[in-house]
Amino acid sequence: MNSSDFKYYKRYSGDRYNLTQLTHGTSFLKKQYGFTGHKIEPNNTEVFKLIQGLMDHSLKIVRFDVLSRYQDHNLSPSTRNMHSAQVLFIIDKKYIFYDLYEDVFIVAGHCSVSGISTDKIYIFGFSDLINISRYYGEFSFYLSILDAGHVLGNLKNYLNSKVFKWTQMFKIMPVQILKDVCFYSCEMFGTFLLSVVRPEGDLNINSQVAHKRIAEDKNFSELEATEYLKLILPNVNNKMLGNRKDKVQSNVSNFPYLLQKRNSAHNMVGNFNLTTEDTISxxxxxxxxxxxxxxxxxxxxxxxxxxxxxxxxxxxxxxxxxxxxxxxxxxxxxxxxxxxxxxxxxxxxxxxxxxxxxxxxxxxxxxxxxxxxxxxxxxxxxxxxxxxxxxxxxxxxxxxxxxxxxxxxxxxxxxxxxxxxxxxxxxxx
The missing domain is CATH 3.40.109.10 (NADH Oxidase)
Structure with a gap:
């Protein structure tokens, strides 16, 4: 493990409150979006039902809370609801990006990474720091990984509930995928890769052009002024996701998703537990x-x-x-x-x-x-x-x-x- 990774971890575990405002350069313009791709139309095939179900139970926005400081909610908690953790599917050697704001799947490019099989679906997790780094500086790296963990927990839980046997893969470098699909920038990094056997059916790829919410390349790097991240991010993207064997699902333990009961407890009125005995026994x-x-x-x-x-x-x-x-x-x-x-x-x-x-x-x-x-x-x-x-x-x-x-x-x-x-x-x- 690179020593800068662990030094960062120790520093931002203990002294983060005094550091979030120090090491961040901010441009005058918000992050720009503008790539285009072919939209995937919903159909009744098993392959589409799988990817739609995975997003329904992780990234899809399912609730809007008027009283909350952060209004739009999916089932994966994220820092300030900025949804820094995202996923790419690799299906039939095509990259598929899910736009959570439009609830649409978009073909993002062709996969040329060696070892990728058309008999499987791959789910690649990546994080984009640029928006939350405006609030948390270098601490955004730590927060975005926790956010990605929530997404990954939901994905595994859903696959378990549908009895899909998954494998978590580590012997791949994120830069291979990020550059392949032209998402690579100095503020993005890969977090995880899952694979499952591809269900039957074909994706219905429409000729209609849709927008992808991924940043355009730019010359200015907001994280150039950082002490750790300008070194850590290229390093984590250019090495394997883990120095270990792939992790194969060990059991199908899962927890039900109850969308109407899911509540973030964020609101502007305040959170005060007035019923003191109301707790799990x-x-x-x-x-x-x-x-x-x-x-x-x-x-x-x-x-x-x-x-x-x-x-x-x-x-x-x-x-x-x-x-x-x-x-x-x-x-x-x-x-x-x-x-x-x-x-x-x-x-x-x-x-x-x-x-x-x-x-x-x-x-x-x-x-x-x-x-x-x-x-x-x-x-x-x-x-x-x-x-x-x-x-x-x-x-x-x-x-x-x-x-x-x-x-x-x-x-x-x-x-x-x-x-x-x-x-x-x-x-x-």
Whole structure:
């Protein structure tokens, strides 16, 4: 693993709040879009139903919340709902891009990467930093990987639910795909690659031209001024997705998608859990931990650890339960105006040991955190709860109550929300 990757990880794990505004150059113009391609018309073939189902349960915008600070929502949480994590399908040696704002599939080019088979469908994850980097600077790299993990968790969960056997592939360099389809820029990087056996049927490729929401090449690089990313991004794109064997689906453990119950708990009124007893029971929580552990075998890395905090005890992924005095007031770093964490009852914490991050790599480690947080959120949605992943926590306090030393980092937290403030929502078919 490149040392700059790990140095970045340590720096932005512990001191990110003082750094997000420092290392970012911003152009006067927003990112431009303008490539064109042939639209794929819906049909009743198995191949189209598969890719449509995958997008319906990951990237498709399904809800618009009027009271939320970030209005458009799909089933994959993303930083400021900027949807930095995207996917490309490779089908019959063609690149297929899904435009989530138009809900349309577009042929983006021909695949010339060696080893790509027409007997399979490939799902390539990539992230585009340019928009969220305007708010978070170099920390956008960390956030976008977590976002990609949510997408990947949803994709695997959907494939499991439909009993499609998938393989997560690592022996490919992202630059091969990004350059092949002319999406490559200094702000993009690859995150994952899945393959499944291609179902029957042909795609209905229309001669009509449609727009793709991918940036045009430009001479100005907003990330040129960064300390780490100008070195890290070319490096991660020009090496394998992982120095490991491909990961084959180990079981079909999955969690149901309940679109009408899915709620982000984002709103301008504020999130205050006025019904203090409204939480999953201890026994149900322990049963769910067993379910999450079963799904975790399908996650990119098995090294990440997680636990659940109540105000009087900690539930570990090992099944151990410890009594502990947890002060929820000390957990958040900021956002108290809209989110009073002290009125809630259950918090999930995901953390990693440094040695495991160095072994697995920063991208695969953080991908796993997003995957795990996604299936935890799906399970809590099934019990009627909202769930809000968060990154603005007090690292030192959480490490102190979990008794973690300097060789471990908190990666992510998520909050179970009863959501007493009703959203004004529009659901889309």
């Amino acid at each position: 201890d026994s149900d929580l322990q049963n769910q931990i067993n379910n999450w552990n079963a799904f975790q075998k399908n996650i990119t890395s098995l090294k990440q650890r997680y636990c659940f905090l109540r105000k009087d005890k900690i539930f570990y992924d090992s099944g151990e339960v410890k009594n502990s005095d947890v002060n929820f007031k000390n957990i958040l770093y900021d956002d108290h105006e809209f989110f009073d964490l002290n009125t809630f009852n259950l918090i999930c914490v995901i953390y990693s040991n440094d040695i495991d991050v160095q072994t697995e790599g920063v991208i695969n480690s953080l991908l796993s955190c997003g995957e795990l947080m996604q299936v935890i959120g799906l399970a809590l949605s099934n019990s009627g709860k909202s769930f809000r992943p968060m990154k603005n926590y007090n690292d030192n306090y959480l490490k102190s109550i979990l008794k973690l030393n300097t060789n471990a980092e908190i990666n992510y937290i998520g909050v179970e929300c009863s959501n007493p403030v009703e959203q004004i929502s529009e659901f889309y078919d």
